[in-house]
Amino acid sequence: MTSPSSSRDRVLGRVRAALAEAPEPSEVTRDYLVSHTPDDPAAVVDLLHENLADYRAGVHRSTRDGLPALIGKLLAAHDAATVVVPPGLPGAWLADSDARQRLDDVPLTPHELDSADAVVTGCALAVAETGTVVLDAGPGQGRRALTLIPDLHICVVDVPGQVVASLPRALPRLDPARPTTWISGPSATSDIELDRVEGVHGPRTLEVVLVVD
Amino acid sequence: MSGTYLGMPAFPRAARDAVRDTTLRGNLRHATHTIRDKRARAVAELDDWAALREAGKRIKDHTLRHLDRYLVRVEEAVTAAGGTVHWAADAEEANRIVADLVKATGESEVVKVKSMATQETGLNEALEAEGIRAYETDLAELIVQLGKDRPSHILVPAIHRNRGEIRDIFRSEMGEWGRPAPEGLTDTPAELAEAARLHLREKFLRAKVGISGANFMVAETGTLVVVESEGNGRMCLTLPETLISVVGIEKVIPTWRDLEVFLQLLPRSSTAERMNPYTSMWTGTTDGDGPRAFHLVLLDNGRTDTLADEVGRQALRCIRCSACLNVCPVYERAGGHAYGSVYPGPIGAILSPQLRGTGSEIDASLPYASSLCGACYEVCPVAIDIPEVLVHLREKVADQGGAGHRLERAAMRTATWLLDHPAALNAAERLASSTRKLHPKRLPGPGARQWTNSRDLPDLPAEPFRDWWKKNHA
């Protein structure tokens, strides 16, 4: 029977013994590109659009004024009767929707989330080259579970403020202390004869709205 | 040390059986070729791939050289963020820690996101022995678990099963474990996936304990990263009250910024996507979001022995993308089960015998489970020179000798088997031709040496046929 502290010493001791003779490896180089896309905001947004669509996300563009109508239309188009609302979501976003709203101010149970059809959120940022939206539980996004259990996720991205070209541009803008979820298209599996199927456990439908002012 | 499948025949015998199984070969061939071609396209999209690969390799080498420092750092950062860190010297200790943590919650079932580390330690069986049921939630792992089977590929563990077999497994087994398969379930992938969704959702919604591995852990910030597609990972990481992550000590990377390298290298090498559908990152615990308790179990289990080997330690750079499996002519024929370990294919051939030692017949034969063609090295996103490590391990196996030359005989059989197979021979030629000035009539390794003592190799072309073909017909 070993106590936890002795295992710690044992493992660290083995690591140090293993490395006693090891030479210092060559220095880390970072001569890869900071981005693979020209520094043109319009081109970056087009690339984001294209890559999201390539991953079978629905992609829409809207003005800020047109956003409530578009969200209402998307919820209706997917027959969403109940929509989960993260605390901090701008109230106006759901102004034009008939869906019943469930505010997550007192946290909903997993079963309550399971009985909701949709969730609407903002995001922390979006990465064009990889077709990714990143959520960091900030206002208007809520807990991680909110965007996981309902079958439809509508995610609103501010253009150009929340759009970056690449991963090297994305990481410095995120806070590692917050839990983050990176979403590139809807849940998918290729485990059965490599046939791609959408929606195993996460939302089967991802609709991304790019809001341009 | 656990991990060798009981009664597992050595690689040559297992491989010969697998080669006779035409369904298996058909499934595997389709899978490996499809993924391999897609991967090549995904990689070609980035014109700085070589620079990313070099950065990935060097970051890993630097981390391994200072592993003690980075492990202590990760421990500090995770602890400061509200997590608890445990150290496990071997599989048994890791399993004991996890079982005790689960018991302390009063629960008798856990949901698991696919984790090679816990497969390596045989965690599910260890928990079972303690009366705790572990549910695998990755679709392929579910198929494997319901089928009382073993994974055969790192990325697509049930690739040896076709849709008809999967439907039969779901129909006959799901009811034993929870919600049964829907009436009249057909074999379309969409219906099968839906059956898995329904079966597992009831488990996710009631789960109090989740168990995961991690693709990366960031020393600087204490952040853990899990990369996946289905959302089962997100379910296990966020819904339970307690999360236990079992992570090999080699998974640490120094800084948050380093993720920009590995999040570009991994998805493209693995699933051939620009990015996998879901990546979760968490640092300790967060009030009101996700598990209230987080435990990180740092696993050695042979990694420090591997670290001590100056040639072999590069295997610890591996980010488990599985690209090397899909290009390997031997894996394509033999399938993952023949390797007798959770790590199949070229990486398994070098990692398993290092983690477990070469005391058993299967482990001693694994360094021969290769044609040394170098395709694995070419695709590896962190540039692990797998052929170099294979040759190095063959020398070690040869040096260890042993009663009745049992190991050499096993090796000999592999060499014979390989040279009976045209693609494997082509590959062996390639190594031989790159070292032809040094060893004009011999293949490296004790088995091959015996083989070439009794007959000459065919004349070696200046360059292997495959290379010539690529150059002249590309």
Ligand code: SF4
């Ligand atoms: S050895 Fe390289 S190619 Fe193979 S799984 Fe590991 S990282 Fe991928």
